[in-house]
Structure formats: structure tokens, C-alpha cells
Amino acid sequence: MKAIVNVFLKAGVLDSQGKAVHHALNSLQFSNVEDVRVGKQIILKLNETDKEKAMSDVTKMCEDLLANTVIEDYTIELV
């Protein structure tokens, strides 16, 4: 089973990497870009067949290591 974890900064937290990309895109004449947010995508290959167990494991991984829950949110998708 695969788990796709997306980690991104909470709304309201300054995304300096996104701002830099936005500025660079404007410099390259892409003027129709209004906002840019940059996050991480972590793809985990799990040796697990039980979906509920996988979801609870991955949630714990996010809380413990993958996301800084003070400033970041995360979503988990199992495929």
C-alpha cells in the first residue's frame, strides 16, 4: 500500500519559498499568477494491508516526524 502525504504551511504563516517562486515567475513574464504556495509531498511505500492500521500509523508518523504541526497542516491519501 502507498500513502501520499502532503505537508503545507498553515494559512496565515508566511511562505517565503512560495513568495520567491511567485517573484521569479513574474520576472519570467508569467503575469497571470496570483499566489504560490510550496509544500512537501512524501510518498511512503508501506508493508501493510490493513487500511485503518496504515492510516493510524501514517498519522502518527506525521505528528512525530513528517510535519511541524505548529505551523504546518498535512493530508494523507492511501492508494
Add this chain to the structure above:
Amino acid sequence: MKAIVNVFLKAGVLDSQGKAVHHALNSLQFSNVEDVRVGKQIILKLNETDKEKAMSDVTKMCEDLLANTVIEDYTIELV
């Protein structure tokens, strides 16, 4: 319109960040993780209503700036 761009290392390219996360997860007793890949997720808010124009613009952004196409692949999703 929003564009979600996922950028990840091509298969075969060493993902040192993924390896580090994998090792850290194993240290935290998550033994059911077989492989970890870490990529970037870039969310663009576009001032554009034409889907085809948006797709061609975002493809050009990926080729020019967002992805290093020598070692990275990307996917684009319009929502």
C-alpha cells in the same frame, strides 16, 4: 483556477532526503515502511479561465523554473 504541480525525482535518481526520512522513521519503530520518496508540491493560483491556456502556461513554468527536468519529473492537475 488553481494548478497543483507535483515535482519529484525521477526513478533511479538517489533521493537522499527520502533515505533520511526512511531511516528516521525506522529509528522511531515504524518498521512497516519499505520506501520513502520526498518531492515538492507547488500550488499556483492563476488568474485564468481558459483551461488549455492555463495548462500550457503551467507546463512552461515547470520547464523553465519549477522542475529540473534532467533529474525531476512533474505532474500538473488543474482544479
